[in-house]
Amino acid sequence: MTHRIAVIPGDGIGTEVMPEGLRALEAAAKRFGIDLELTHFDFACCDYYAKHGQMMPDDWFDQLKDFDAIFYGAVGWPDTVPDHVSLWGSLLQFRRQFDQYINLRPCKLLPGIKSPLADRQPGDIDFYVVRENTEGEYSSVGGKMFEGTEREVVIQETVMTRHGTDRVLKFAFDLAQSRPRKKLTSATKSNGIAITMPWWDERVVAMSGHYPEVSVDKFHIDILTANFVMHPDWFDVVVASNLFGDILSDLGPACTGTIGVAPSANINPEGSFPSLFEPVHGSAPDIAGKGIANPIGQIWSGAMMLEHLGHKEAADAIVTAFEAVLADADPAVLTPDVRGQGSTETLGRAIAERI
């Protein structure tokens, strides 16, 4: 069985880390006998947009919809294309049009990566944030009244559906159920956001009835962010609405010091459309062109993609490989962000060799 992968490196360091992401993927594919067919697309600010004045061709949906997955670098080049144009012209289109309603991000302390938190060791922090990725607070419904006057009123609606909420809860409960601790934490704010969030709490209770083995707790988002800092070891699977999940899935990797190397999966669990795998970091114009970007975010995203495609063993082999290279802490191999003098390529090659 061949997996057809659309490869979109994007802009800036996206184009630098992608070759290393592919090197690791191909090493794992070879070792585990996985058949990958890669097709490259130049959809980016500095490439396609510069030539055509838009981020993608009009038929992008048809060109991409039959792939098994999209392997994505990072898009964005604010000097020439404003961020909201590049994001709503690609990444956010994929999430919505391909109904990638799960955003999944691991928060994990890694060997050799310094966490801003005191007294934490690898093994202490290892949890997932499951974010609703298509509705909720990210609606475009609303508007302005008395615009431009002293009486101006601006309204924006949060829209949650049972369909949209239950399916993300189900994914999160399934994930918790599959992990040794079997613990799910729900992010809420039902003491302040008085309509949607008490209803979210009810849906969590209803879903928990189907998962008697999963223990469930909930925190209001304010104290939950505080607990990410004070007690990150409490968490196993954290499920959250679009906005709360956006916050928690940056804060979690920040607590583990991994914001530069964390991966992110935008998943359509039914497989009716391709899922998308990308590093959390952006195109980083400030260090682009220097060949020093850390490729682990791209490589780890590749591992999540293989796991999604059914190759858990190959995914684990990639993670084990980069953890081992980080633990070795050879300065000639590591990139400057992790106290090395190496390059994107030296680190990528070392990881691929381990695999």
Add this chain to the structure above:
Amino acid sequence: MTHRIAVIPGDGIGTEVMPEGLRALEAAAKRFGIDLELTHFDFACCDYYAKHGQMMPDDWFDQLKDFDAIFYGAVGWPDTVPDHVSLWGSLLQFRRQFDQYINLRPCKLLPGIKSPLADRQPGDIDFYVVRENTEGEYSSVGGKMFEGTEREVVIQETVMTRHGTDRVLKFAFDLAQSRPRKKLTSATKSNGIAITMPWWDERVVAMSGHYPEVSVDKFHIDILTANFVMHPDWFDVVVASNLFGDILSDLGPACTGTIGVAPSANINPEGSFPSLFEPVHGSAPDIAGKGIANPIGQIWSGAMMLEHLGHKEAADAIVTAFEAVLADADPAVLTPDVRGQGSTETLGRAIAERI
């Protein structure tokens, strides 16, 4: 000139820390010749509610409206009164009815208090979160459609007004202007929350025109929470909407390890109604009755109250006093949460003596 203060100790540890808050206040009043007139109110779950079945008498507004300030402990006793009843029956009523549209919270590393962040010393972190406290995401506008069915849709509206936004921005810019670094950071999410937040950004730009000396930056809320953990030294004054401010003003004190001792001011800057000063911590039923609650949150809130009433020197004396007592680190004086064997009273008395 006499300042008339309404004193509401509330429930649980609220009733234990309040006497120490008053002890410090009275010591400062004596030293600086300030005339305070205190009137006690028993509005609480375990007191007024138990007798009357509501949190406050019907004429609470008239009873309290002419005070110069409200000194508030902590309200809540979930065993007998659900939190939303006790909160919407007192604290949240005050914020709205007395138009306390500013919620102000200091985030400061203190001597002798362990921060969860590595390698940070007192002096490194010292900023304020200014939160809009009456509108925005905390509206009760919205509702449900197809309720109870698979097609269920739940809508909640965020409502921002120019009046409500500009006045909190003005307060924050004034505060930044008065501080040595003169730096203001705005919390936004204009790349995702597409109607209210781009408009918030425009109001920040408009207001900044009146404050040429204040340097302004902005971060999306996701990376802003990450930066609280990674770079807390970047911040001086952070201004945010009701929900984002709620999150940041718990996360900030969590990063400094001070969530148990941080104060909070709910301010009506024009003084048309009383402002309210309260510790960030709640009534803490789990440790209530033991006499071991740390009273610094209440004492620090008293300092903010004196500053609000025009007595900056007296406020500074209180802060200097509890910082000195913390730095002394005498285990016989300190409460267990800061590695002592003392009590609420030993710590409160030591601080009052210093003043």
